[in-house]
Amino acid sequence: MLSIKQGKQLNTVLIGLLAWGVALVIFFPIFWMILTSFKTEIDAFATPPQLFFTPTLENYTLVNERSDYLRFAWNSVVVSFGSTAIGMLLAIPAAYSMVFYETKRTKSILLWMLSTKMLPSVGVLVPIYLLFKNLSLLDTRTGLIIIYTLINLPIMIWMVYTYFKEIPKDVLEAARMDGATLFQEIWQVLLPMSKGGLASTVLLSLILSWNEAFWSLNLTASQAAPLTALIASYSSPEGLFWAKLSAVSTLACAPILIFGWISQKQLVRGLSFGAVK
Amino acid sequence: MNTTTLKVSDIKSGKKGESGVMGIAKQNAKISRYLVSPSVLLLLAWMLIPLSMTIYFSLIRFNLLYPGENEFVGLENFEFFVTDESFAAGMSNTLLLVGSVLLITVVLGVLISVVVNQAFWGRGIVRVMLISPFFIMPTVNALVWKNLLLHPVSGVFAAMWTFFGAEPVDWFTEYPLFSIIMIVSWQWLPFAILLLMTALQSLDQEQQEAARLDGAGPVDIFFHLTLPHLARPISVVVMIETIFLLSIFAEIFTTTSGGPGYETTNLAYLIYSQALLQFDVGLASAGGLIAVILANIAAFFLVRLVGKSLTEKN
Numbered sequence: 001m002l003s004i005k006q007g008k009q010l011n012t013v014l015i016g017l018l019a020w021g022v023a024l025v026i027f028f029p030i031f032w033m034i035l036t037s038f039k040t041e042i043d044a045f046a047t048p049p050q051l052f053f054t055p056t057l058e059n060y061t062l063v064n065e066r067s068d069y070l071r072f073a074w075n076s077v078v079v080s081f082g083s084t085a086i087g088m089l090l091a092i093p094a095a096y097s098m099v100f101y102e103t104k105r106t107k108s109i110l111l112w113m114l115s116t117k118m119l120p121s122v123g124v125l126v127p128i129y130l131l132f133k134n135l136s137l138l139d140t141r142t143g144l145i146i147i148y149t150l151i152n153l154p155i156m157i158w159m160v161y162t163y164f165k166e167i168p169k170d171v172l173e174a175a176r177m178d179g180a181t182l183f184q185e186i187w188q189v190l191l192p193m194s195k196g197g198l199a200s201t202v203l204l205s206l207i208l209s210w211n212e213a214f215w216s217l218n219l220t221a222s223q224a225a226p227l228t229a230l231i232a233s234y235s236s237p238e239g240l241f242w243a244k245l246s247a248v249s250t251l252a253c254a255p256i257l258i259f260g261w262i263s264q265k266q267l268v269r270g271l272s273f274g275a276v277k
Numbered sequence: 278m279n280t281t282t283l284k285v286s287d288i289k290s291g292k293k294g295e296s297g298v299m300g301i302a303k304q305n306a307k308i309s310r311y312l313v314s315p316s317v318l319l320l321l322a323w324m325l326i327p328l329s330m331t332i333y334f335s336l337i338r339f340n341l342l343y344p345g346e347n348e349f350v351g352l353e354n355f356e357f358f359v360t361d362e363s364f365a366a367g368m369s370n371t372l373l374l375v376g377s378v379l380l381i382t383v384v385l386g387v388l389i390s391v392v393v394n395q396a397f398w399g400r401g402i403v404r405v406m407l408i409s410p411f412f413i414m415p416t417v418n419a420l421v422w423k424n425l426l427l428h429p430v431s432g433v434f435a436a437m438w439t440f441f442g443a444e445p446v447d448w449f450t451e452y453p454l455f456s457i458i459m460i461v462s463w464q465w466l467p468f469a470i471l472l473l474m475t476a477l478q479s480l481d482q483e484q485q486e487a488a489r490l491d492g493a494g495p496v497d498i499f500f501h502l503t504l505p506h507l508a509r510p511i512s513v514v515v516m517i518e519t520i521f522l523l524s525i526f527a528e529i530f531t532t533t534s535g536g537p538g539y540e541t542t543n544l545a546y547l548i549y550s551q552a553l554l555q556f557d558v559g560l561a562s563a564g565g566l567i568a569v570i571l572a573n574i575a576a577f578f579l580v581r582l583v584g585k586s587l588t589e590k591n
Binding site for chain 2: 012013015016018019020022023024026027028029030032033036044045046047048049090091093094096097098100101103109111113114115116117118119120121122123124125126127128129130131150153154157176181182185207210211213214217218227228229231232234235242245246249252253256257259260261264267
């Protein structure tokens with residue numbers, strides 16, 4: 001017979017094994033992608049799949065030659081950082097106004113903003129495409145920045161709203177009594193107090209824009225195409241290219257994956273719109 | 278400029294300092310109320326301009342291959358769109374996709390987060406591994422699954438099947454919609470885990486202990502304490518996932534292109550193919566409007582459900 005203590009220990013071990021098992025299964029595709037990126041094309045296509053092989057870096061050099069990876073990556077960087085910056089410039093004043101100068105309509109405005117997120121992109125694909133064509137915004141980074149700012153704005157406002165909501169109003173009032181201007185009040189008092197929340201809003205916006213793949217596939221061709229479009233261009237098979245595909249995918253995902261790992265705890269609170277503490 | 282107006286008002290009111298500061302505060306309050314306006318106006322434009330264009334296009338004949346023939350056709354586009362066999366397929370695929378992925382991610386998400394919420398060795402690493410797929414871009418997700426895992430010849434699944442003596446399966450040909458559901462679930466499961474795991478950390482431990490002392494088994498505790506505690510985060514998961522799942526596009530675009538036949542064509546892909554592959558803007562706009570109406574029905578219930586739970590605590 002096991003004593004209670006031994007039983008508990010056994011339980012912990014079993015739960016640990018179960019959790020590790022599930023985690024390894026879920027992480028496996030990413031692990032496999034990274035592994036394959038270091039194989040030669042012949043190893044990558046071998047049956048059964050090879051777990052042990054002589055690693056090579058040739059895919060990473062080849063990918064750069066074949067598709068000018070850096071240009072796509074630069075487009076991704078410009079578009080996601082650009083839209084995030086503009087989004088924050090709009091979201092911070094909006095949330096400030098709604099939290100500290102609440103009116104009767106504030107709650108309905110918030111819910112309405114969230115509901116614009118429900119407008120499916122396909123529903124407006126045609127008009128946006130034609131508008132962009134007329135305004136020469138097709139296949140430009142500016143065009144993508146505009147779209148990403150608009151589709152992420154409701155979520156950003158919501159997140160910043162929930163963070164500002166936690167700041168005691170007296171602190172701002174005290175600053176106001178000391179004669180702080182509106183700008184000083186926001187810039188020197190409010191923003192430093194909600195640094196963590198703002199950082200997670202920025203991160204989420206970056207992740208969403210970096211990975212967005214409806215508008216980027218439909219509105220860009222060669223000039224402004226970000227990494228999502230580069231990867232999609234690998235969807236038509238042309239002989240043995242699994243290893244190169246893996247290398248370019250690893251390159252495309254690595255920055256955001258690392259970002260996400262660092263910021264996972266921050267992200268949860270933002271993503272749950274304050275419903276989870 | 279502010280200081281001079283301040284002085285004038287000081288002299289007028291005869292008091293020093295206080296009323297001047299109040300003047301600024303009042304002025305600030307006035308401006309502050311309008312700080313939300315730029316966002317509201319932009320979102321309003323973002324909603325109204327394209328939407329009214331879609332409505333207009335849906336009522337005329339508008340094919341990019343036949344320019345100039347833009348006469349008013351009433352509801353003909355809607356009729357064509359709805360009666361075409363692709364519509365029924367697109368509708369049922371959309372609902373199947375959204376429904377299955379929601380079910381899979383919520384059920385597995387609850388189970389996994391309950392397991393991971395226990396103490397064990399290496400929890401931090403397990404956590405990181407579990408949430409990683411959420412950060413992978415949809416096009417990478419689709420191509421890695423299609424070429425490295427599900428490929429009928431060189432894929433890992435094929436190797437496993439062969440190992441156990443079974444015939445390897447050509448997933449995207451034989452079970453196309455199932456394959457899409459699988460890869461989309463893989464992408465969204467981490468989101469559910471992430472949220473539910475965090476929610477579990479605020480579960481009252483003492484209450485659980487008390488229930489255990491009263492003789493409640495783990496199953497009782499799960500259904501009577503854990504699950505009710507997760508109701509709110511689950512509703513958030515359902516809302517956010519629905520928003521994104523209704524317009525799943527890249528995963529289909531990069532793997533099956535909606536095929537074979539219409540087996541993996543959802544509403545989003547159907548409208549895309551009508552507009553940008555067949556150039557029938559009128560028809561695509563009618564489809565777009567139907568997608569908007571569908572999404573609004575979903576939004577009506579979801580925003581009510583979640584909006585209530587979000588605003589009531591304030």
